Amino acid sequence: MRANRLIRSGSLLLAFAYAGTATGQAAAAPSFDAWNISYGVPPGWQLAQQQGRVHGLSPASPGSVVYVAPGPYQSFTDVAAELPKAFTALGLTGMPTSQPSSATLNGMQAMTASYAAQNAQGLVFDVYITALLTGQGSGVVVMGVAPQQGAAQMRPAVDQVAQSVVARGAPTSDPRAVAALRGRWIFYSGRASPVTSPSGGSSRSYEETVEFDGSGRFAWQSSASVSVTAPGGSAGGANANSDQGSYTVIGSTLVVRGQQGMASYEVQILADRIIADGRTFFRAN
Numbered sequence: 001m002r003a004n005r006l007i008r009s010g011s012l013l014l015a016f017a018y019a020g021t022a023t024g025q026a027a028a029a030p031s032f033d034a035w036n037i038s039y040g041v042p043p044g045w046q047l048a049q050q051q052g053r054v055h056g057l058s059p060a061s062p063g064s065v066v067y068v069a070p071g072p073y074q075s076f077t078d079v080a081a082e083l084p085k086a087f088t089a090l091g092l093t094g095m096p097t098s099q100p101s102s103a104t105l106n107g108m109q110a111m112t113a114s115y116a117a118q119n120a121q122g123l124v125f126d127v128y129i130t131a132l133l134t135g136q137g138s139g140v141v142v143m144g145v146a147p148q149q150g151a152a153q154m155r156p157a158v159d160q161v162a163q164s165v166v167a168r169g170a171p172t173s174d175p176r177a178v179a180a181l182r183g184r185w186i187f188y189s190g191r192a193s194p195v196t197s198p199s200g201g202s203s204r205s206y207e208e209t210v211e212f213d214g215s216g217r218f219a220w221q222s223s224a225s226v227s228v229t230a231p232g233g234s235a236g237g238a239n240a241n242s243d244q245g246s247y248t249v250i251g252s253t254l255v256v257r258g259q260q261g262m263a264s265y266e267v268q269i270l271a272d273r274i275i276a277d278g279r280t281f282f283r284a285n
Helices: 003-012 076-089 148-164 175-180
Strands: 024-025 045-050 054-059 065-071 092-096 102-103 108-119 124-133 139-147 183-196 200-212 219-228 231-249 253-258 263-270 273-276 279-283
Touching: 024 219, 045 200, 065 076, 065 148, 076 092, 076 108, 076 124, 076 263, 092 124, 124 148, 139 231, 175 231, 219 253
Parallel strands: none
Antiparallel strands: 024 045, 045 054, 054 065, 065 139, 092 108, 102 108, 108 124, 124 139, 183 200, 183 279, 200 219, 219 231, 231 253, 253 263, 263 273, 273 279
């Protein structure tokens, strides 16, 4: 798989971002302004794509990609919770190939891990990740992805980027975006198939409702149901879930911390809807 293909697939990596894109930029010290974080680009590499809070770096000779993404990480548990989204966004499944190792880089805690990953076509990739905690309510994930033969080029680049990370302060919340989310928002998904005498039918529905108070508190609930009807009878089931806690917006990232833990979503806030992780929630009031 070519590097530019990986970058396009990885535009959703960790962030599911929707901000403007800039390609082919060379930068000595790119930064994430809202996160007060910057880093250096290794020699022979360039900032090939920037989308939301995900930067994609590529070398002069295509074949590997290094992603850099800040996040609201206060522990490595927070980082681990988001890594499955990264693999899913890239269309990869991965297994660790060694125990994580810890270190201190520029006064920040760091954790490094290696994975063997495979895509749907059976191609095998080397994934090398270093996560850093700034100690100021944020962190940075540096993730390299390369075909196995490209690991020798990718891994040193990941190390160089991780060693160059500088945190200038805590992330900056956007109070206007926090206030703009005030209200009740609903996401709905459902499908039904007709009942016929030979095969029966089925229906399913899923709904999420989230309410923001405009000052940093949220309440969320979901409900799902499914039913199946066949010539011999019918069956069905339903379940519900809920959470509440605090929220903020950093740059284009909505960060929520509830009873079920931390989660982050790239968000667009429109007059009658919000788009988070590609899902559209419509305003209910």
